[in-house]
Amino acid sequence: MAKDTVRVTFLGGLGEIGRNCCAIEQDGRIVVVDAGLMFPEPTMYGVDLILPDFRWLIERRDRVDAIVLTHGHEDHTGALRYLVKDINVPIYGSALTLGFARHRLTEAKVAKDLTFIEVSDGEKRKIGPFDVEFIPVTHSVPSAMALAFRTNAGIVVHSGDFKLDLTPIDGRRTDISRLAALGDEGVALLLADSTNAEEPGFTASERSVGGALRRLFLERPERRMVVACFASHIHRVQQIINVALEQHRKIVLMGRSMEANVKLARKLNLLHVDAADLIDIENIDRYAPGEVCVICTGSQGEPLAALSKLSRGDARFLKVGADDTVILSSHPIPGNEWTVGRVIDDLHRAAAEVIHSGHEPVHASGHARQGELRTFHQLLRPRNFVPVHGEYRHMVHHAELAHSMGLSPKHVLICEDGDQIEVNKTGIKRAGQVPAGFHYIDGSAGDLDERPLEERRMLAEFGVLQISAGVDKDHAKIIQPVRLTARGWFEGEQDRTVLDAVTNEVRAALEVALREGAPDEDALNKIAQRAAGRLLGQKYRRQPILLAAVVVL
Ligand SMILES: [Zn+2]
Ligand SMILES: [Zn+2]
Numbered sequence: 001m002a003k004d005t006v007r008v009t010f011l012g013g014l015g016e017i018g019r020n021c022c023a024i025e026q027d028g029r030i031v032v033v034d035a036g037l038m039f040p041e042p043t044m045y046g047v048d049l050i051l052p053d054f055r056w057l058i059e060r061r062d063r064v065d066a067i068v069l070t071h072g073h074e075d076h077t078g079a080l081r082y083l084v085k086d087i088n089v090p091i092y093g094s095a096l097t098l099g100f101a102r103h104r105l106t107e108a109k110v111a112k113d114l115t116f117i118e119v120s121d122g123e124k125r126k127i128g129p130f131d132v133e134f135i136p137v138t139h140s141v142p143s144a145m146a147l148a149f150r151t152n153a154g155i156v157v158h159s160g161d162f163k164l165d166l167t168p169i170d171g172r173r174t175d176i177s178r179l180a181a182l183g184d185e186g187v188a189l190l191l192a193d194s195t196n197a198e199e200p201g202f203t204a205s206e207r208s209v210g211g212a213l214r215r216l217f218l219e220r221p222e223r224r225m226v227v228a229c230f231a232s233h234i235h236r237v238q239q240i241i242n243v244a245l246e247q248h249r250k251i252v253l254m255g256r257s258m259e260a261n262v263k264l265a266r267k268l269n270l271l272h273v274d275a276a277d278l279i280d281i282e283n284i285d286r287y288a289p290g291e292v293c294v295i296c297t298g299s300q301g302e303p304l305a306a307l308s309k310l311s312r313g314d315a316r317f318l319k320v321g322a323d324d325t326v327i328l329s330s331h332p333i334p335g336n337e338w339t340v341g342r343v344i345d346d347l348h349r350a351a352a353e354v355i356h357s358g359h360e361p362v363h364a365s366g367h368a369r370q371g372e373l374r375t376f377h378q379l380l381r382p383r384n385f386v387p388v389h390g391e392y393r394h395m396v397h398h399a400e401l402a403h404s405m406g407l408s409p410k411h412v413l414i415c416e417d418g419d420q421i422e423v424n425k426t427g428i429k430r431a432g433q434v435p436a437g438f439h440y441i442d443g444s445a446g447d448l449d450e451r452p453l454e455e456r457r458m459l460a461e462f463g464v465l466q467i468s469a470g471v472d473k474d475h476a477k478i479i480q481p482v483r484l485t486a487r488g489w490f491e492g493e494q495d496r497t498v499l500d501a502v503t504n505e506v507r508a509a510l511e512v513a514l515r516e517g518a519p520d521e522d523a524l525n526k527i528a529q530r531a532a533g534r535l536l537g538q539k540y541r542r543q544p545i546l547l548a549a550v551v552v553l
């Protein structure tokens with residue numbers, strides 16, 4: 001790689017929302033930006049988490065100088081606990097980001113020998129071969145940062161996740177003047193959040209949610225208010241608390257991460273509530289419904305979180321019912337619509353009133369829409385641009401937006417996970433590809449690759465079929481009849497017909513094989529499987545998992 005060049009390797013987050021991770025490299029040294037996880041789709045049976053494939057990084061671990069975190073969301077920090085087992089380098093981030101990350105790393109028992117380096121807004125640090133500047137941005141978690149790397153090729157700006165909220169709850173606005181100054185100096189490469197690049201206009205300020213909540217609370221002075229939101233969304237929690245306190249309600253926190261995050265945010269002076277206004281869930285019955293407000297986890301329908309337990313009547317100390325209004329102060333992440341829908345149904349079944357973002361403005365996104373993205377591009381006026389953090393269509397729309405802001409197509413690259421790019425004074429080019437597939441984590445079984453997952457999908461769709469038989473090789477005869485045992489099949493007429501046909505097909509194939517010679521058990525099993533598989537696939541379009549146990553007696 002030439003001296004005047006900086007290389008970026010995208011390990012995750014380009015083509016999906018989740019598992020964000022990239023590596024910025026110069027003079028043979030590497031700085032990693034974020035190490036996030038992704039939650040599985042419903043058809044990824046038994047998969048708990050999806051990580052970036054870290055092999056490329058691990059092979060170069062001696063050249064990695066640091067991990068820099070843009071903010072405290074799991075899709076940016078959740079894979080750290082796996083990465084740090086192989087790569088123990090200093091981890092940089094804001095106090096809150098590091099606090100969240102450290103909490104998770106401690107839970108996973110890998111925090112002990114790690115070095116955390118706290119940075120504040122606007123701070124500049126020498127990290128590896130780069131001077132890195134930490135620029136405050138607004139997002140749905142406090143203390144989020146954009147990053148500016150000074151490289152041999154010029155300034156590289158990574159937006160992190162951001163929106164341009166001009167009335168943020170903590171008054172900490174995106175540092176627009178600093179971004180403009182970087183733009184004046186000249187930005188060689190911009191990597192920017194594409195999540196809402198399909199959406200025209202501007203994302204509503206977080207503050208607007210407070211107004212909606214206030215109105216809903218005022219209309220319901222006698223009811224118990226239960227509000228679910230992300231536990232990391234400290235500003236949302238603050239607004240719920242403020243509205244509840246205006247009505248002299250006591251606050252009850254439900255959910256482990258809600259309690260832990262509120263504790264940390266209060267310690268860091270990022271969340272303000274008097275201890276006297278917080279009560280333990282055990283004591284909730286001492287208060288009339290109109291005297292309390294519950295703030296809980298589970299707004300994504302997570303089955304083990306507080307809101308799901310409440311919806312099923314499984315929570316200790318609190319049963320929701322006709323006196324309760326439950327507000328889902330959130331928007332389902334794609335893939336979670338079904339589980340969220342079920343929770344909402346169960347809450348209705350329990351006779352609670354349910355309010356969600358589908359019919360009241362009780363949520364605002366943390367990501368910039370087109371209007372803000374245009375502003376961001378205009379401030380930075382990059383020479384080259386790669387959209388990041390988005391599904392493919394989001395990145396395409398973001399690329400088009402960059403074109404419309406005056407960047408010529410040859411200076412905009414749409415990349416996907418595993419792509420490498422190089423930037424120098426003259427422009428941007430693709431520089432290769434590295435392995436960057438999904439790395440599945442199954443909580444009970446450890447790591448998974450694609451194969452068992454594919455089998456689980458087939459099991460789910462087609463069930464399993466066990467073929468058994470006993471043969472006498474010497475007399476070339478089947479002496480224990482071919483029997484099929486099915487799991488995940490219907491018991492009706494149609495499936496019985498299929499099973500009979502398969503039994504006949506396998507019997508015929510085995511008889512032919514026995515007549516033609518004396519194949520061993522392995523061969524007979526393969527013949528039985530092949531015969532069954534062929535008939536099922538060709539005639540009935542079914543692909544059950546086939547197990548054969550043909551024994552030579
Ligand atoms: Zn985020
Ligand atoms: Zn994100």
